[in-house]
Amino acid sequence: MQSGKIAPSILSADFLHLEKDLIAAKQGGADLLHIDLMDGVFVPNLSFGPAIMQDVHRTVDLPLDAHLMVACPEDYLKPVLQAGASLINVHVESTKHIYRLIQEIKVQGVQAGIVLNPGTSFYSVVDLLPLVDNVLVMTVNPGFGGQEFIPAMTGKIKQFADFRREEGLTYRLEVDGGINEQTIVSCRQAGADIFVAGSYVFGHDLAQRIGSLKKAVQ
Numbered sequence: 001m002q003s004g005k006i007a008p009s010i011l012s013a014d015f016l017h018l019e020k021d022l023i024a025a026k027q028g029g030a031d032l033l034h035i036d037l038m039d040g041v042f043v044p045n046l047s048f049g050p051a052i053m054q055d056v057h058r059t060v061d062l063p064l065d066a067h068l069m070v071a072c073p074e075d076y077l078k079p080v081l082q083a084g085a086s087l088i089n090v091h092v093e094s095t096k097h098i099y100r101l102i103q104e105i106k107v108q109g110v111q112a113g114i115v116l117n118p119g120t121s122f123y124s125v126v127d128l129l130p131l132v133d134n135v136l137v138m139t140v141n142p143g144f145g146g147q148e149f150i151p152a153m154t155g156k157i158k159q160f161a162d163f164r165r166e167e168g169l170t171y172r173l174e175v176d177g178g179i180n181e182q183t184i185v186s187c188r189q190a191g192a193d194i195f196v197a198g199s200y201v202f203g204h205d206l207a208q209r210i211g212s213l214k215k216a217v218q
Ligand SMILES: O=C(CO)[C@@H](O)[C@H](O)COP(=O)(O)O
Pocket: 009, 011, 012, 034, 036, 067, 140, 141, 142, 143, 144, 145, 146, 147, 176, 177, 178, 179, 196, 197, 198, 199, 200
């Protein structure tokens, strides 16, 4: 098993000193940056748009993992590609045509991922799994940082990890929400590879916090 990757979620960064936080995240050992795009419709919160994402891309040399929490993800594909996404994660609940959208992302030469809300089951996305590069299991309700981890989600993570092994698939398994030094351990044991962390890392000593997460999943 490869070491787990840590993806700080810039939603919890200090936006008045974003450059400083981005550089500290890179120097502190971040493997990629998680970029939460919210439209206030799919989730009851607004974050920032592709223009900020593009600034992040210009500022720091790390892969950008875009998490689209928007009601019309098709409309965001081009702007997010132009903003430098390496991986585009789309909520399966946000579009009637998730299969087509995943195909369209892959044609652009970037990685394509699906995201599942806590109430969305493993079984509902099985047919997509041979196609995707990434599965993101939400371990909180999407929309806000700083929420409490939902322990029942580790069962869902395990379903994806078991299926991947049984079918010889290669998608990565990402978790997002309430990740800290304790919860990351149960996600790792269930089979997750990429760990998004917002409030646990930003607003603290980033190198120390990223380091302690990495140590837990090495
Ligand atoms: O997608 C989201 C929230 O919807 C996350 O990426 C949060 O930004 C994670 O924040 P913490 O739970 O780690 O504080």
